[in-house]
Amino acid sequence: MNATAERRINMKRIFIISILFFFAFLVLFYLNDLPEIVMGTIANRFVEKSVEETGSLNVVTAILYDYRAFDSLGESTVLFAAVSGIVLVLSRKMLPVSSHGLSILVKRNFGILTPFIALFSLYIITHGHLSPGGGFQGGVILGVISIIFSIVYGSAFDYERYSPQLKTTLETGGALLFIFIGIMGIVFEGVFLDNVNFLNDGTGTLISSGSILVINLGVGLKIGAGLAIIFYSMIQKTFGEGLE
């Protein structure tokens, strides 16, 4: 690269930095005039009424899966669309060439650890209405299991034990469970995704808050299987190209 081109790139960099500084001061100027944050009327209503209306101690979960459950359905649809696009772009009729995995020490250790990871993710999913967590967070931990299988034991192990068909079934099943709960809301309460008060064992117990628990389960399965599918599509390509 000669000196002129280098100077041009430096000029461009200085130009962009100065413009960014200008915008930063502009934004800071406007943010200074921001009124003091107070809780609005909607938030106060959610905080006051959510326990008696939904039975969920966690107000964020009550908002996500009861008041604004339709938004969560759309959010799941976005993830479903992303997974579909990724599988469509990366799809290939190719047998997965396996990696060999890590050493025997790591394999034995993760053999002990993996059931507890699965248990922890199930705990996070099913206690979404009682403690921090919920379907999305627990689903991400569930997706980690597939990554552990692929990296530690090799991708052939992942293909056998947790096959792509099973992942697809889990993801579709989670989405269908969500929509099924929504239609149950139409049948019993008259509104799509309204809270159906079945399996209610008193506020604060594990089996409470009606359909929130079931929606959490569906979303958790869906997110976990979706992330596993994304990871599997990506490594199938990489390992195949490296070893061909």
Added chain:
Amino acid sequence: MIYHLSFIFLFMLGLYTILIKKNLIKMVIGLNIMEAASFFWVIAISNTGGDIPIYQLLDKDIIMNDPLPQALILTGIVISASTTAFLLTLIIELNKFTHCIDIDKLEGLNT
């Protein structure tokens, strides 16, 4: 004030990364920095000094933070993860065809 300053710093850092860097992966990293800056900022300024928005069984009258921004940001995080995954997929596919992820060295779109 410190929240506003750090939000602007992180956001402009991400924007700078997107505008200056030629590597596509680094541009995706810049986009992620911008998203994370927005999420942190919304959560930080919605903190009114209360507790987490979860009721305890024994202690009913606690003062909570606003639960609505937290629910919205949870939605945003999932969307951000989906778009990042899809962008990385497109970069993998581009690398397969052109063996290059530098936007200056990509010539034309007639691969």
